[in-house]
């Protein structure tokens with residue numbers, strides 16, 4: 511095997527450079543070396559490359575964490591994964607021994623090492639993973655679908671905290687890539703109606719294609735009135751995918767309903783009249799990363815339950831990454847597949 515590879519390395523201050531770097535070597539006995547087939551761009555990558563950064567990554571790190579690839583080498587302690595297996599990964603490696611890991615909450619581990627943020631990631635020809643974070647996927651699952659495993663696993667972790675029954679109403683606030691996946695998943699779960707509030711025209715269009723029953727432009731229409739017209743009491747479940755619409759969620763959800771806070775916006779600080787939550791008997795749920803939800807996510811992908819291909823708007827090479835990040839920043843793209851071999 512050649513010893514060098516191309517990789518997109520974060521240089522700090524919004525800079526990303528395509529460099530020739532050493533192919534990673536197996537370091538621990540349970541390491542797995544993967545040849546990357548595709549890695550999609552996540553909102554986190556966009557935040558990392560903002561100036562000032564909306565999310566901190568370690569300069570010198572290869573970015574990218576939503577990947578699929580083929581195993582080309584395994585350490586001597588690897589037992590479940592073989593050379594030639596096609597895999598996806600949980601990019602948040604947990605320690606397994608801290609007090610959260612011991613409570614089966616590895617997503618809340620005190621020593622998480624995030625791939626593509628602090629440890630070299632998937633915008634490269636090869637990536638090193640640990641076996642515990644590596645999951646096999648079918649050989650014939652298209653790469654553009656397999657790359658959704660990680661965001662879908664995070665969503666499944668949130669959705670299993672909700673109890674959405676067929677025929678219940680759901681309001682999705684924000685239809686970025688994850689919001690659109692959520693619309694598809696809610697429809698597949700039998701929710702009805704699924705109402706989407708989103709300011710971007712392109713994204714409202716894709717929300718309709720993804721199965722949304724009603725889309726609302728909250729800048730030009732009254733979300734409150736449309737929700738009232740289409741649900742008897744207010745939505746049974748309100749999902750804030752933006753990280754900044756908690757107040758709106760509390761106002762709109764029906765009494766006794768549920769709010770899932772999925773999106774993250776560290777600078778949002780919503781003022782809430784706490785009594786509204788008490789008197790409406792609202793359940794407010796937070797959710798963070800993926801916990802034991804990869805098997806379900808992979809099963810959904812392999813069964814072709816969701817029309818995820820509709821969310822893939824672009825494909826690019828490593829060299830085109832920066833250009834694509836600009837498109838995402840401008841809201842002109844949804845999900846972008848990066849092919850490191852291209």
Ligand SMILES: [Zn+2]
Nearest residue numbers: 552553554576
């Ligand atoms: Zn991500």
Ligand SMILES: [Zn+2]
Nearest residue numbers: 605608611619
């Ligand atoms: Zn831990």
